[in-house]
Amino acid sequence: xxxxxxxxxxxxxxxxxxxxxxxxxxxxxxxxxxxxxxxxxxxxxxxxxxxxxxxxxxxxxxxxxxxxxxxxxxxxxxxxxxxxxxxxxxxxxxxxxxxxxxxxxxxxxxxxxxxxxxxxxxxxxxxxxxxxxxxxxxxxxxxxxxxxxxxxxxxxxxxxxxxxxxxxxxxxxxxxxxxxxxxxxxxxxxxxxxxxxxxxxxxxxxxxxxxxxxxxxxxxxxxxxxxxxxx
Amino acid sequence: xxxxxxxxxxxxxxxxxxxxxxxxxxxxxxxxxxxxxxxxxxxxxxxxxxxxxxxxxxxxxxxxxxxxxxxxxxxxxxxxxxxxxxxxxxxxxxxxxxxxxxxxxxxxxxxxxxxxxxxxxxxxxxxxxxxxxxxxxxxxxxxxxxxxxxxxxxxxxxxxxxxxxxxxxxxxxxxxxxxxxxxxxxxxxxxxxxxxxxxxxxxxxxxxxxxxxxxxxxxxxxxxxxxxxxxxxxxxxxxxxxxxxxxxxxxx
Numbered sequence: 294x295x296x297x298x299x300x301x302x303x304x305x306x307x308x309x310x311x312x313x314x315x316x317x318x319x320x321x322x323x324x325x326x327x328x329x330x331x332x333x334x335x336x337x338x339x340x341x342x343x344x345x346x347x348x349x350x351x352x353x354x355x356x357x358x359x360x361x362x363x364x365x366x367x368x369x370x371x372x373x374x375x376x377x378x379x380x381x382x383x384x385x386x387x388x389x390x391x392x393x394x395x396x397x398x399x400x401x402x403x404x405x406x407x408x409x410x411x412x413x414x415x416x417x418x419x420x421x422x423x424x425x426x427x428x429x430x431x432x433x434x435x436x437x438x439x440x441x442x443x444x445x446x447x448x449x450x451x452x453x454x455x456x457x458x459x460x461x462x463x464x465x466x467x468x469x470x471x472x473x474x475x476x477x478x479x480x481x482x483x484x485x486x487x488x489x490x491x492x493x494x495x496x497x498x499x500x501x502x503x504x505x506x507x508x509x510x511x512x513x514x515x516x517x518x519x520x521x522x523x524x
Numbered sequence: 525x526x527x528x529x530x531x532x533x534x535x536x537x538x539x540x541x542x543x544x545x546x547x548x549x550x551x552x553x554x555x556x557x558x559x560x561x562x563x564x565x566x567x568x569x570x571x572x573x574x575x576x577x578x579x580x581x582x583x584x585x586x587x588x589x590x591x592x593x594x595x596x597x598x599x600x601x602x603x604x605x606x607x608x609x610x611x612x613x614x615x616x617x618x619x620x621x622x623x624x625x626x627x628x629x630x631x632x633x634x635x636x637x638x639x640x641x642x643x644x645x646x647x648x649x650x651x652x653x654x655x656x657x658x659x660x661x662x663x664x665x666x667x668x669x670x671x672x673x674x675x676x677x678x679x680x681x682x683x684x685x686x687x688x689x690x691x692x693x694x695x696x697x698x699x700x701x702x703x704x705x706x707x708x709x710x711x712x713x714x715x716x717x718x719x720x721x722x723x724x725x726x727x728x729x730x731x732x733x734x735x736x737x738x739x740x741x742x743x744x745x746x747x748x749x750x751x752x753x754x755x756x757x758x759x760x761x762x763x764x765x766x767x768x769x770x771x772x773x774x775x776x
Contacts, residue, residue, distance in 0.1 A: 368768055
């Protein structure tokens with residue numbers, strides 16, 4: 294047993310989970326800030342972005358060291374590759390949270406209007422996707438990750454609906470254009486977060502099953518069966 | 525050109541101890557096949573069965589079938605004839621210490637009755653070029669003994685000696701384990717080039733080496749072939765948990 298190497302992998306896993314927690318928290322705070330028009334939460338999202346960025350650098354550095362020094366193979370190699378990609382996705386999730394917070398700060402300066410879009414519902418679906426993607430990573434379960442992939446279409450539809458409704462609002466009520474644009478951008482940012490959660494889920498499936506399911510390419514079913522009980 | 529090797533239900537014993545159990549493997553012609561596994565798993569016994577060296581051990585015996593191209597290795601073919609067609613390189617370079625470089629390479633040919641000087645000169649040069657040693661020794665072929673070369677050069681000399689009798693298959697039993705990284709790199713590069721003309725089976729403890737040089741890899745454990753597949757499959761997504769545990773260092 295390569296104890297030191299296994300400890301290195303466990304440490305990498307812990308760091309990624311910590312970073313996942315920060316990214317998930319940033320999205321939740323930004324969405325809550327939207328609901329409450331809470332500028333202090335927006336500021337927290339902005340302030341915490343540097344922590345996420347620092348975590349991204351640390352994780353990449355550690356993964357790079359493990360690749361160079363330990364020459365990992367098979368499931369360990371797949372794990373480290375998955376971690377580096379998830380790391381990048383989580384950093385982008387943090388960026389999207391910042392974008393949402395900035396839109397909320399802009400909205401807070403404008404008169405409050407009723408927009409025909411359910412951002413909290415969309416935010417709830419996106420948060421669930423991020424949380425489940427991270428759970429699939431924690432538990433090393435491809436089935437959980439698969440469920441995340443299936444949720445992506447739901448969020449895409451919400452974004453499309455929001456787009457149509459908000460464009461109509463801008464046409465019908467030009468005085469609500471700025472608020473509509475902010476809401477539209479928030480919906481777009483949330484849909485991007487969902488895309489990153491989908492990427493994370495795909496990377497978990499790659500790690501656990503050794504199957505590349507990106508871009509809707511389904512792996513050979515016999516291959517999936519062989520890998521299903523492993524890890 | 526190299527030929528393929530078809531191993532069918534191969535079993536091997538040392539006295540009453542069974543070292544190999546029902547091995548089936550198709551070794552592809554003109555490719556390198558790596559054999560990996562923990563110490564005592566039977567990988568060296570396996571390659572020694574391919575050229576009938578296993579039977580040189582007292583009380584050792586073999587059942588099953590090995591076909592090398594059209595040749596039935598264990599049925600109707602003399603062991604000497606088999607070994608002429610299957611060259612072997614060992615872990616520790618073993619040049620004949622008192623012979624010159626030239627005579628080391630020519631030794632197998634002379635034993636087989638080749639004495640034409642012009643032909644011998646040609647084959648020695650060709651073999652040393654094939655083993656990427658020619659440029660380093662061409663000016664001292666008859667002046668220097670094989671033992672005067674560095675470890676890496678000695679191993680390439682042994683490869684040249686094996687190639688001189690024009691085998692179709694080259695077996696290598698941990699050929700780089702006693703060599704430094706530079707010499708190892710040269711041997712690995714050589715293996716890559718030799719595949720054009722020979723079929724290569726390499727036993728190695730070094731999994732990075734297997735992944736660098738071989739298109740196919742077989743994982744042995746306790747005398748059984750656990751998994752045999754394309755090398756990239758074995759080292760990225762092996763099908764058997766035991767293979768994965770071994771190559772990731774979780775046991776062995």
